[in-house]
Amino acid sequence: MQGSREAFPRRRVRGIEKDPELVKIAKSKGLDVVCGDGLAVSWKGLDVILNPPYKDAETWVRKGIEEAESCAVLLRLGFLASRKRRPLWEKHPPSRLVVLSKRPAFINGRTDACDYAWFIWERKSPVYTGVRISWIG
Numbered sequence: 537m538q539g540s541r542e543a544f545p546r547r548r549v550r551g552i553e554k555d556p557e558l559v560k561i562a563k564s565k566g567l568d569v570v571c572g573d574g575l576a577v578s579w580k581g582l583d584v585i586l587n588p589p590y591k592d593a594e595t596w597v598r599k600g601i602e603e604a605e606s607c608a609v610l611l612r613l614g615f616l617a618s619r620k621r622r623p624l625w626e627k628h629p630p631s632r633l634v635v636l637s638k639r640p641a642f643i644n645g646r647t648d649a650c651d652y653a654w655f656i657w658e659r660k661s662p663v664y665t666g667v668r669i670s671w672i673g
Contacts, residue, residue, distance in 0.1 A: 552577065579603040586610065594621060597655070601628050606658045610640070613651040632656040 551569035553559045562569040574586075579599060583606045588596035593611055600607030613635065616625065634654040639647040 575599060579607075581605060584608070590615075594624065597624070601657050604657075604659070606656070606660075609655045610652060611655050613653050615655070628657065630655045631658040 549568065551562060551567060552572050552574040553562065553569055554571070554573060556571050559569050559571045575595065580603050582604050584600055584604045585608045586596055586600065587610045590612065593609070593615060597607070597609055597611075600609060615621070632654075634656065636652045636654070639650070640652055641647050
């Protein structure tokens, strides 16, 4: 049946969160989340979705690119604009960039003044074929 849920394979979804309070909240909502460090475990063969701490985001992105089958990372759009990260983008451009029209709400429903996007890398499509990204300076 076209469009039915049966057409898609069921996958187990599991989360890792460092903050024990957030783990409790997730578990109270019936989610399979453990307390731990996501950087300390292997992502080989996995599809990962990340909302990393901004100050360490490049470390998380690099791990996703190197290990995961696919990696979707929620980041500020400003993450693109950095001389320091330019080599990362040139060597590993995302497969897709999905810009959020509405800013996401985080803890306690609050948002900030930054624009966000899902940066997506897929091992199956290593060559970026969408909109070309270029930098000046």
